[in-house]
Amino acid sequence: MSDLSLSLRTSFFSKTLPLHATSRSLFAPLLSFSSVAPCCSLATTQRAARPVPWGCEIESLESASDLQKWLSDSGLPSQKMGIQRVEVGERGLVALKNIRKGEKLLFVPPSLVITSDSDWTRSEIGDVMRRNSVPDWPLLATYLISEASLDTASRWKNYISALPRQPYSLLYWTRSELDAFLVASPIRDRAIQRITDVTGTYNDMQARIFSKHPDLFPEKIYNMEAFMWSFGILFSRLVRLPSMDEKVALVPWADMLNHSSEVETFLDYDKSSQGIVFTTDRSYQPGEQVFISYGKKSNGELLLSYGFVPKEGSNPNDSVELALSLNKSDKCYKEKLEALRRYNLSESERFPLQVKGWPVEMMAYAYLVVSPPSMSQYFGEMAAAASNKNSSKTRISYPEIEEETLQFILDSCESIISKYTKFIEGQGDDLISVNAKQANRRLLLQQLARDLCTSERRILYRTQYILRRRLRDMRSGELRALTLFNGLRKLFK
Numbered sequence: 277m278s279d280l281s282l283s284l285r286t287s288f289f290s291k292t293l294p295l296h297a298t299s300r301s302l303f304a305p306l307l308s309f310s311s312v313a314p315c316c317s318l319a320t321t322q323r324a325a326r327p328v329p330w331g332c333e334i335e336s337l338e339s340a341s342d343l344q345k346w347l348s349d350s351g352l353p354s355q356k357m358g359i360q361r362v363e364v365g366e367r368g369l370v371a372l373k374n375i376r377k378g379e380k381l382l383f384v385p386p387s388l389v390i391t392s393d394s395d396w397t398r399s400e401i402g403d404v405m406r407r408n409s410v411p412d413w414p415l416l417a418t419y420l421i422s423e424a425s426l427d428t429a430s431r432w433k434n435y436i437s438a439l440p441r442q443p444y445s446l447l448y449w450t451r452s453e454l455d456a457f458l459v460a461s462p463i464r465d466r467a468i469q470r471i472t473d474v475t476g477t478y479n480d481m482q483a484r485i486f487s488k489h490p491d492l493f494p495e496k497i498y499n500m501e502a503f504m505w506s507f508g509i510l511f512s513r514l515v516r517l518p519s520m521d522e523k524v525a526l527v528p529w530a531d532m533l534n535h536s537s538e539v540e541t542f543l544d545y546d547k548s549s550q551g552i553v554f555t556t557d558r559s560y561q562p563g564e565q566v567f568i569s570y571g572k573k574s575n576g577e578l579l580l581s582y583g584f585v586p587k588e589g590s591n592p593n594d595s596v597e598l599a600l601s602l603n604k605s606d607k608c609y610k611e612k613l614e615a616l617r618r619y620n621l622s623e624s625e626r627f628p629l630q631v632k633g634w635p636v637e638m639m640a641y642a643y644l645v646v647s648p649p650s651m652s653q654y655f656g657e658m659a660a661a662a663s664n665k666n667s668s669k670t671r672i673s674y675p676e677i678e679e680e681t682l683q684f685i686l687d688s689c690e691s692i693i694s695k696y697t698k699f700i701e702g703q704g705d706d707l708i709s710v711n712a713k714q715a716n717r718r719l720l721l722q723q724l725a726r727d728l729c730t731s732e733r734r735i736l737y738r739t740q741y742i743l744r745r746r747l748r749d750m751r752s753g754e755l756r757a758l759t760l761f762n763g764l765r766k767l768f769k
């Protein structure tokens with residue numbers, strides 16, 4: 277599945293990145309989101325948005341079996357998997373027969389795949405989109421709305437009916453929910469940015485295209501709610517196919533596969549069979565759920581696009597970003613900022629921490645932050661290393677400021693840990709729920725946020741432990757050296 281990390285808005289419809297996913301999650305959602313009414317834009321913070329009139333409840337098997345029948349009637353070869361209710365991911369593909377390791381599965385023909393080249397049932401809408409050179413993501417978002425609104429007149433009717441009416445993702449959290457539940461996590465800012473981008477993209481489409489052709493794009497259908505829905509579908513189901521020139525595609529049937537970080541197998545186009553396939557990296561027995569990987573994503577990124585958080589400690593790709601900043605009262609603030617800007621860095625930067633360590637760029641940035649005026653000749657070198665653009669690509673090291681640097685990272689780490697602890701150990705939130713449905717939604721979101729924050733804090737704790745141990749070793753080494761030096765001095769006296 278895919279990831280939209282570039283701003284959609286700034287370059288009108290800029291290019292977007294692929295949707296991958298991560299880790300096998302043994303996490304089974306305890307509660308279902310299906311009763312939750314979506315809220316979609318930051319601008320409409322507390323207003324419950326109208327749900328779209330198409331799609332189904334995410335756990336619906338009825339529409340899934342219609343989908344299965346339509347797909348086989350339309351050329352999908354017979355499958356070794358079937359759609360079933362599953363513990364992880366509500367609906368998923370389950371092995372019906374023994375599946376061997378290394379076996380190719382799916383074989384979805386290109387005629388059953390939605391891409392930017394797909395024919396529009398209303399070709400005149402496709403013509404307008406083409407004339408305006410609309411990029412893939414907003415084009416596909418509009419395509420989905422257009423086909424969904426045509427109901428049985430669209431060849432994709434059975435596919436669209438089996439799509440969730442409310443896909444899970446942070447796109448549907450209100451601003452006050454993001455503020456209340458994700459205050460400690462850097463994912464909050466990413467979610468706000470994403471909502472802003474999608475909202476901005478809709479506004480651009482509205483101003484530049486929809487409003488110019490009200491007969492083709494009536495606001496009753498092409499509105500913000502519909503756009504939020506279709507973007508939610510794209511974020512959680514779009515795949516990039518490396519062997520099809522990185523084309524992004526919605527692949528019916530394949531998009532019923534759930535993610536696991538324990539597998540490393542991705543969807544792709546297979547030239548020999550001329551279909552979308554994946555190759556299993558383990559065997560499955562009948563009744564077992566079959567998984568693919570959505571990519572090497574952190575728990576925060578999985579929550580952002582897919583609305584779930586894997587079980588604590590189960591995601592080897594988990595990470596959390598730590599923000600480091602220049603000190604405004606630093607005598608060399610201006611010189612340091614200039615050095616950073618030369619390498620496209622700013623006075624505050626985020627670096628991904630993992631359980632297994634932190635990037636060398638972060639250490640270089642921290643060296644720059646703490647270095648005294650006497651080290652100004654190294655500012656450029658430090659900034660280059662922080663941006664990963666140092667010419668020699670060697671790890672820089674300044675033993676004279678090592679201790680201060682580690683202490684600075686430790687302080688930054690500890691101040692963020694306290695924010696996490698405050699949220700995790702806090703007694704609920706201040707948000708007022710007006711009815712039982714809303715209260716239920718709050719509980720669900722709070723649980724997801726707690727799971728995310730616990731996993732992110734775990735990485736911060738590990739970083740704290742490593743830093744403390746290094747500082748302790750360094751200090752006890754220094755103490756030993758000092759004792760030795762004093763001993764020698766006494767001897768010579």
Ligand SMILES: C[S@@+](CC[C@H](N)C(=O)[O-])C[C@H]1O[C@@H](n2cnc3c(N)ncnc32)[C@H](O)[C@@H]1O
Nearest residue numbers: 301365367444512513531532533534535582584
């Ligand atoms: C590509 S769809 C997979 C099919 C989906 N389960 C369905 O019923 O339509 C991605 C969505 O499946 C769910 N999902 C996938 N992997 C999951 C996992 N490991 N744990 C929990 N939910 C998962 C999430 O709701 C995600 O947004």
